[in-house]
Amino acid sequence: xxxxxxxxxxxxxxFRSPAPTPGGGSAAALAxxxxxxxxxxxxxxxxxxxxxxxxxxSLRDAGERCTALATALETLVDRDSEAYDMVVSAYxxxxxxxxxxxxxxxxxxxxxxxxxxxxxxxxxxCAAGLACGPVLQAQGNxxxxxxxxxxxELLRAGLRGARVNVETNLxxxxxxAYSAEVAAEVARLSESGAADVPSxxx
Amino acid sequence: xxxxxxxxxxxxxxFRSPAPTPGGGSAAALAxxxxxxxxxxxxxxxxxxxxxxxxxxSLRDAGERCTALATALETLVDRDSEAYDMVVSAYxxxxxxxxxxxxxxxxxxxxxxxxxxxxxxxxxxCAAGLACGPVLQAQGNxxxxxxxxxxxELLRAGLRGARVNVETNLxxxxxxAYSAEVAAEVARLSESGAADVPSxxx
Numbered sequence: 166x167x168x169x170x171x172x173x174x175x176x177x178x179x180f181r182s183p184a185p186t187p188g189g190g191s192a193a194a195l196a197x198x199x200x201x202x203x204x205x206x207x208x209x210x211x212x213x214x215x216x217x218x219x220x221x222x223s224l225r226d227a228g229e230r231c232t233a234l235a236t237a238l239e240t241l242v243d244r245d246s247e248a249y250d251m252v253v254s255a256y257x258x259x260x261x262x263x264x265x266x267x268x269x270x271x272x273x274x275x276x277x278x279x280x281x282x283x284x285x286x287x288x289x290x291c292a293a294g295l296a297c298g299p300v301l302q303a304q305g306n307x308x309x310x311x312x313x314x315x316x317x318e319l320l321r322a323g324l325r326g327a328r329v330n331v332e333t334n335l336x337x338x339x340x341x342a343y344s345a346e347v348a349a350e351v352a353r354l355s356e357s358g359a360a361d362v363p364s365x366x367x
Numbered sequence: 368x369x370x371x372x373x374x375x376x377x378x379x380x381x382f383r384s385p386a387p388t389p390g391g392g393s394a395a396a397l398a399x400x401x402x403x404x405x406x407x408x409x410x411x412x413x414x415x416x417x418x419x420x421x422x423x424x425s426l427r428d429a430g431e432r433c434t435a436l437a438t439a440l441e442t443l444v445d446r447d448s449e450a451y452d453m454v455v456s457a458y459x460x461x462x463x464x465x466x467x468x469x470x471x472x473x474x475x476x477x478x479x480x481x482x483x484x485x486x487x488x489x490x491x492x493c494a495a496g497l498a499c500g501p502v503l504q505a506q507g508n509x510x511x512x513x514x515x516x517x518x519x520e521l522l523r524a525g526l527r528g529a530r531v532n533v534e535t536n537l538x539x540x541x542x543x544a545y546s547a548e549v550a551a552e553v554a555r556l557s558e559s560g561a562a563d564v565p566s567x568x569x
Contacts, residue, residue: 173371173378173397177441180404181434183411189517192401195375196521199394202382209385232383239379311535315391315528319398322524326517333513 167243185253190245190280190330194287197323198238201294203316205231207301207309215304224304227297234290238323241290245283245330251276252334273337280334281347287327288354294320295358324358369445387455392447392486392532399493399525400440405518406496407433409503409511417506426506429499436492440525443492447485447532453478454536475539482536483549489529490556496522497560526560 168176168187176195179187208228215221255272259265294316301313331351338344370378370389378397381389410430417423457478460471496518503515533553540546 169375169379172374173444174441176375177371177400177404177437180401181407181411181437183408183413188408188511189405189514192405192514192517192521195401196398196524198379199382199397202379203391203394205383206385206390209383211385235379235383239376242375309390311531312391312394314531315394318524318528318531319394322398322520326520329513329516329520 168246169239169242186246186249187242188246188249189326190249190284190287191242193284193323193326193330194238194241194245195323196319196326197287197291197294198235198242200316200319200321200323201231201235201238201290203312203319204228204294204297204301205235207305207312207316210306210309212306212308213304214307220304223300227300227304231294231297234294238287238290241283241287245280245287248276248280248283252280274339277334277337278343281331281338284327284330284334285347285350288324288331288351288358291320291324291327292354292358295324321358324355328355370448371441371444388448388451389444390448390451391528392451392482392489393444395486395525395528395532396440396443396447396489397525398521398528399489399496400437400444402518402521402523402525403433403437403440403492403496405514405521406430406499406503407437409507409514409518412508412511414508414510415506416509422506425502429502429506433496433499436496440489440492443485443489447482447489450478450482450485454482476541479536479539480545483533483540486529486532486536487549487552490526490533490553490560493522493526493529494556494560497526523560526556530557 168179168191171179176187180192205228208224208231213221213224215224252273255269255276258269258272260269298313298317302310305313328351331347335344335347370381370393373381378389382394407430410426410433415423415426417426454475457471457474460474461467462471500515500519503518504512507515530553533549537546537549
């Protein structure tokens, strides 16, 4: 059974259980999915601030984009946990002979790449959601400003939470060229995310 | 049907729908519930860093506290939407006669207080969860550091998101003494939350 087919109460109970999954990676994807959904909601509200055809079109485009991102992030809730389970399984492979050791090492490296790909995809989706913020704030229904702000807070938490997961798994990767490439994208996505979020001062 | 009895997929669809609830207030409570659940999970993992009876006790206490906070925040997902629905209903009360106008004004003020109480409670719970961060980071299983970090990011998003909702509703309140009291607590909670979160640089 996929995580997102469970009730919210059940999923929260699973997050609390000491089983290795679901963990922070799935939680970050879920935060992003809720954030993108709130932005999609605001884009669809009647009485938008948008008063021109161009404004209405950019609002509609942002809404479609956030709906697609929310759906992608929902899928990533499960994908992250599946990838993490693969890492755990790979570490449990036998390591008695040299052949077994080599197969286990390859298995771990392959699993780590999957466990990096999922949160990296979460980061990309959250950054793309954050980039819709300015359009929603300028063109969306004025009474839903607080929903936009909460949505952006959640997308930022998703971006940052996914980053922690990418970096944790990157620590075990042997391929230096791949690591450098991922690290560069992480830095780029974090920066774009930070720039687009008008945070609530606290 | 309460929101948390829906599947995650259904709840995300409701966040995306243009209906007024669920909105940002429920989303903030949900973010906090996931964050507190992750911290509770880490507290319950085998092989904690804690090596003394005192360390183990403080870890167990933090785990029990986060479990209770997660359950409270789960309840607040629904309470926030119910309170917001009350505000919408109060604004729709008839205002033909002076008596109706007076009754409507009272109804709005009462509903606004409920719609402030719910996110204020979310702020308190998120701040209390954030305060458990140092114990979990010092005493929890070292391999779950990323889960602690994601949990703290989500609790902070919950705290900030709830603050936006408190402040939006506070804008309509007439009672100045009550407003000042709430504003002071919001400032205090925001500060304690910000101090306890070792954020991921981005």
